[in-house]
Amino acid sequence: MVVGAGLAGVRSVEALRARGYQGSITLIGEEPHRPYDRPPLSKAVLLGESDSTKVESDLDAMNVTLRTGVAAKGLRDGVLETTEGEIPYDGLVLATGAVPVRLRGEGDQHVLRTIDDALALRALFAPGVRLAVVGAGWIGAEVATAARRAGCEVVVVEAGDSPLSVALGPEAGRYTAPWYAEAGIDLRLGERVASVDPGGLTLAGGGTLEADVVLAGVGVRPSVDWLTGSEIAVEDGVVADEHLATSLPGVVAVGDCAAWWSRRFATRLRVEHWDTALNAPEVAAATLLGENAVYDPVPYFWSEQFRHMVQYAGYHVGARLVRRGDPERDATWTLCWLTDDDRLAALLTVDRPRDLVQGRRIVESGQRLDVRRVTDSSVALRDCTVT
Incomplete structure (x- = not known):
């Protein structure tokens, strides 16, 4: 069973089927709509370029029962409580997202x-x-x-x-x-x-x-109030390990509601980005099916604002900021956050997609950088690594 019919929920269903799970799957969503994508809401939809952001996924072909307009109300081992009564489960994906403040x-x-x-x-x-x-x-x-x-x-x-x-x-x-x-x-x-x-x-x-x-527009909070009193650990989201497993057997958490442990950054993260909802379900599905998969991405996010493409990758808390180019004069620029030993922890790019692609790979690899070369925006980021 999957609770939450957003992108994370749909991708969880797809991942389970792709890994060969043949049992019944029920997808529950609180909204009356079929699953849709959220990032275009503040972009294409508000700009009048689109009226729908429906996720292209054939749930019928995957033999998935979609129940819209159904909200989760509580959880105990093996039973999900909903506005339409109790539903037993063998495995459960929590993908309830977040709600605006x-x-x-x-x-x-x-x-x-x-x-x-x-x-x-x-x-x-x-x-x-x-x-x-x-x-x-x-x-x-x-x-x-x-x-x-x-x-x-x-x-x-x-x-x-x-x-x-x-x-x-x-x-x-x-x-x-x-x-x-x-x-x-x-x-x-x-x-x-x-x-x-x-x-x-x-x-x-x-x-x-x-x-x-x-x-x-002052932020969101994880949609976990319905879990109050349930036998599952919650702390700024549903607490999950690096496999996305929660404290309740047979239950995993993905997307905006999941507070998962990152081996890479040695901290617990809750990332409210599309990329997380897209990719975390692969690990969650593997975990439910007994595989030993680990979720340890470099978080990624983008925003289109004021005719600029702004992209971010990594986790910058505790790192020092280094400018790449001059944001006060240059039309395009990048900000890099470096650790004490000059490894790239995160970067923010403005209209510099090549920096983003190369920088994300450097964060993943954990390579050290030559700080002097990093500040020179004419030098490709991949050429700033120290071998």
Whole structure:
């Protein structure tokens, strides 16, 4: 059984069948829709380039029973409790994803997580509409990009000292701040929101901000509240080992809800990215079927914002930042995070796809780098390794 009919859930089903599992599979999803992809929601869908992001997977051909509009309510050994009653299982994949964090207040606020969210938000975009985006993270930047192209008057309110400060740190995030002004967006840094009220926002520092539409883009939390009281370890997600096995026998976890142990980075990670939902199910399926597979990727993410392709790979916490090129002058640039012994822990690239591909391989290999050569953007990253 697979709980969660997003990309991670569908890929889990496909992986089980590809590995020869012939038993019955039930795929349960809380939404009324067939499985669909989420990354295009803040890109192609908001921009009006697509109305559907359905995952191309023939569940009928794989003899999978899809039950939409069914929510998980609890779990005990061998039994899943749902809104439609108890369902026994022999093996279980938890792929329930994450839910957006909402702001305090009585005013209307939008979030962006589902296809319905995206279509409802897009319908409000029009020239002159005043949009307040709370949070200058990945989602906030992409929504602001789409809204501005539609002619909205956009204000982005960010509690940190720079965009992407939570994801990348203030030093790295500040290099993206000029993009907002160039797009005609009012970026307000160091400003906290007290509440969402009818007609706009009340700011923690005093004053109000008038808005016709408010988007809360302040992050998500793993969808695990339904596991409260269940006999499974939960800590910022479902606790899983390097095989994606949980503390409950016969249960694995994948995607946004999984907090798995990374051998590579020697820490527990919960990665809310498409790449994780795409690839983790292969290991989860192998583990369920008794194989000894290990999930130890280099996390990867991309974002399209303000006509830039921004890509990130690795895990940079605790590493030092090295600039490759000059983000304040160059049209394209890369930021590298290096460990104490000059190994590449992570990199962020802006319109430099070759750096991303080569850098991701270097992170995987664990090679040391010549820091002087790394800072020279005319030298290919693969030529910066120390043999």
